[in-house]
Amino acid sequence: MIIILKQNAPEQRVQALIDDVKQQGMTVHYSQGAETTILGLIGDTSRVDEDKLRANDVVFDVRRISEPYKAANRRFHPMDTHISVGGHTIGEGFFHVLAGPCSVESEEQLLTVAQSVKASGATFLRGGAFKPRTSPYSFQGLEADGLALLREARKITGLPIVTEIMSEAQLDEFEDVDILQVGARNMQNFRLLKALGRTNKPVLLKRGLSATVEEWLMSAEYIMAGGNENVILCERGVRTFETMIRNNLDISAVPLLKSHSHLPVIIDPSHAAGIAWMVEPLARAAIAAGADGLMIEVHNNPKAALCDGAQSLDLDQFANLMKEVRRRTEFEGKSAD
Amino acid sequence: MIIILKQNAPEQRVQALIDDVKQQGMTVHYSQGAETTILGLIGDTSRVDEDKLRANDVVFDVRRISEPYKAANRRFHPMDTHISVGGHTIGEGFFHVLAGPCSVESEEQLLTVAQSVKASGATFLRGGAFKPRTSPYSFQGLEADGLALLREARKITGLPIVTEIMSEAQLDEFEDVDILQVGARNMQNFRLLKALGRTNKPVLLKRGLSATVEEWLMSAEYIMAGGNENVILCERGVRTFETMIRNNLDISAVPLLKSHSHLPVIIDPSHAAGIAWMVEPLARAAIAAGADGLMIEVHNNPKAALCDGAQSLDLDQFANLMKEVRRRTEFEGKSAD
Amino acid sequence: MIIILKQNAPEQRVQALIDDVKQQGMTVHYSQGAETTILGLIGDTSRVDEDKLRANDVVFDVRRISEPYKAANRRFHPMDTHISVGGHTIGEGFFHVLAGPCSVESEEQLLTVAQSVKASGATFLRGGAFKPRTSPYSFQGLEADGLALLREARKITGLPIVTEIMSEAQLDEFEDVDILQVGARNMQNFRLLKALGRTNKPVLLKRGLSATVEEWLMSAEYIMAGGNENVILCERGVRTFETMIRNNLDISAVPLLKSHSHLPVIIDPSHAAGIAWMVEPLARAAIAAGADGLMIEVHNNPKAALCDGAQSLDLDQFANLMKEVRRRTEFEGKSAD
């Protein structure tokens, strides 16, 4: 971290700043130029508060050189993280497809979809029991009954389950869920992130609608700082000015995350585009860019789906997608386990 | 709501769609043109799920004519909402300044700031006890101790207090807080919104970093649908491509909200710009645009503030700002009560 | 196009509106519901001015059903456009790589790069002679001398050349350029677009930094409406809130354009990311998503490049990229001609 001082900053005030930084465990490298004086902070700057430095009136500007995240940083953890869950390994070199309905609607719906996606090659069953909906008047999910149906589907198909948790108050209720999903709207629900950090459950952390990659990794850091290193990052499109599609899949996020972090990266093309026919081309791009998996919405009868029907594949469309996914992950030298 | 049908949609399927919509309590107006057939839905469409309609394969497109929010909608509630809290009235025609430190740091700090902002004309004391910070390594607030200090400051100064609640699990702890603030990152924490809807506490709902005005009003609707109509909207800048400032204050939101909703609108220029010297010009713009109040960060020693120091005014700067605010709110014919 | 009328609109005024629309060659389908009256416009609505309709005070809202572009619209031109240029065919089923330096700097530089990229498999030589730079103090290109060097490089290598035109006043000077590039900042320089429409030269139209896909196609429409159908669309990243990279490659644009238009689509991963090491993963994604080609910045000595050095590949990196490109385009069943 570099602190650029204001011109003519009183020496005494500068010394006080240096002392303050040293007390935070930093070494300070003082460098006085003809017009600009710079303090170079050496040490673990992830705990240094930029805002506080900026407020000091001898400070002209503060520039971070190293990233503010540490546990999630590949620089400090060069090896790829592999997460073992439900008999599978998620991470670099493997490729998993998490499929299922946007929301669990009935026993028949869920079992039909679960058995079909398993037959087509999905290795995880996703499905929403508690649904974060923009409108209070939209279907909010089957809640506890939905969780029970997911457990039943897991029992019958053997597929581990992924479902969204919306509050730290639900942790007990989600005890036996295989992967806890944090939705885009809760990416910075820090109470929830901290609570998840105190467990050792795999967490699928979706990117916020307009979160930078760094903010996203800082949310992963919240979970990891608590001791839980089982974090899977899931890109699901970001908000831009474009109106023709719901969100813009940020394909650059895959190489950026793979370079800056060691955590697994999953792509959700269903939410990104919001249109069923775009799922396949985006899935192809995700595989080629280096993603470790896909999250796909599948419904046995999309036109009657209680949520996100427009972006859900039907069972046949999903089976066809999986053929293409297999052909391409083989080309990349990856497989499900 | 208008449903545009696909060309050559089978009559039987269209009839099924019409029946389905009618069962939701809508009247359907069928209109067949040479090339386009349109269904006009008449009734309370706020409960109709657009996504579900879109997924129906006889549907080409769905267009909403009326807004999806109802309780927050001026069309159905033409009179301005006035909220009585702590002996004050918040809403159209009045103007309040909510001032205080970003975070409560100590008894001395809080009391010094509280007494000073009161003397300068603030009518509410704001201060964070539980702080949502991007980094897990940043100061997270004094938590319960911070709340206790806020209560003490209220007792001494008589200023009602505003502080941020981060989870529905904290509701009991915040029982006697005068205005519960929902932060930008929690604007779509629907569990929290629903819980707040079951109380009758005034809620200051900050706009999410990239929430549309409609999404914001839908979050207000979550609280109001639960029975709590005491919602104050707080604009605090939105995320754009601009890098010179932290957020872009969306001044258009003031007339938009005043036109589409009856709820009070407050502006937070401190968070919008993130720079202390910009607080005053943005505050002037907010007053002129028709806002009902301001939320301002004030610290007795900004350069030592544990959070947001760069955007905090010191006590003198705030006193000067208030002179300007008074001069201008008088011009607009508004006062604090 | 659907016009939704205001409630209680005076009959006479509505009739005047209907007459006005009919005079523009439209058929009008009048549909009166209990609460909403709708006019359905049937015919070629691409020439109807939405803004003008909206300004009519009996109009509540106007919604387009069909796209405002026509010549660029796949609905009216279902067959893919194939552009013959320099002995090659650009369009669906083929895959071309346009490579070369950001700016032409010297004879030695250009010939070295041209011969090397040809040997590696590029089929077009790109290079800037006139450079649009954000700062007036940055290198502005060799201008006419740069064009002369491009012609020389074409003569020696046989590679057709692609270079940027910045004004309609330059058309004569660019007479023998094989593909005229319109840069992102000029995507809505309508004088230039109209002038290009009066030629029959292939035009590579880059997407504006924050242009929607529809606006981009409308700019293509400007060229095509003038009679020149040889338009190639080039996605080069859009502006978002992300700060870690220069632009976000909009991979969704590939399937969107392929679905809505018949024009060839090229991806420029060099400008999108602005970082050399990200070119390859983005190129892989582009191929998989269905792009018809790539535009790549290559320099014999990137660290001395007069522009965009940070995103340029050196000759070896480009050779390696091309091996990967070939392996992947073969997988997709595409080749350069």
Added chain:
Amino acid sequence: MIIILKQNAPEQRVQALIDDVKQQGMTVHYSQGAETTILGLIGDTSRVDEDKLRANDVVFDVRRISEPYKAANRRFHPMDTHISVGGHTIGEGFFHVLAGPCSVESEEQLLTVAQSVKASGATFLRGGAFKPRTSPYSFQGLEADGLALLREARKITGLPIVTEIMSEAQLDEFEDVDILQVGARNMQNFRLLKALGRTNKPVLLKRGLSATVEEWLMSAEYIMAGGNENVILCERGVRTFETMIRNNLDISAVPLLKSHSHLPVIIDPSHAAGIAWMVEPLARAAIAAGADGLMIEVHNNPKAALCDGAQSLDLDQFANLMKEVRRRTEFEGKSAD
């Protein structure tokens, strides 16, 4: 400017970099820390090419401390720029309203509007002769005939005229126009900016749809670097994710520009919102934030306007707006001359 070197950069390569920078007239301040080595560049860094430095493989990062614009920079020109045009002075301390139709449509329309806005207090007549329209099928303006009508209106009313120039090829034709407007879509049409820099005509430079404040000032710098210092900046709303209005007026731009530059700042609330009823509240905010003037679209019959009717005020609405403007500019202590 600070250059942060990579760890273990070979000494010889670093020395070559230092020599290169010195040859550009910079003084270099070398500062070696335990882990980070930093070069501080002192001198006129506005001509230093960041991209080129970044491409050097011993460079880890480059951070600008001073702004890349110089002629437009208040640091180097502390006094406010005042532009004399048509008997008026534009700049800090004054307040002008530039009003008129989006496009010149007929002699009767233009003269009616011109005489009326003059009577209401406007000091400049605006009107488009050459119109940049998104669609090639929309009305493109009366072109040369429109210019002739503007000259006639000036002769009759005495109001100086403001109209948009779209290409450097039009300079002669616009010879006697009082203020040349550069539209948002041409903000980075560098050929046009350079040509305007060679004249001494006042230029009203609109901000690009998603241009940062710095990029905007760099475009002003293009004109000023050529010798023409008569640049007026015009904010007209930026593109965001919001869909309820056309553009988001960036009110923060006023204090930012006033602080970083000495150039006059005008606000165009008509284009920002795109809705007539929002013009007044945005105009009020602009005045309070410190703008030096307003640009307002006025039409004698908005519902029949050939462009932008929805956002145009009619003659009475404009007269009422001007009463409010006068009341408020008096409060700010400003007047038209």
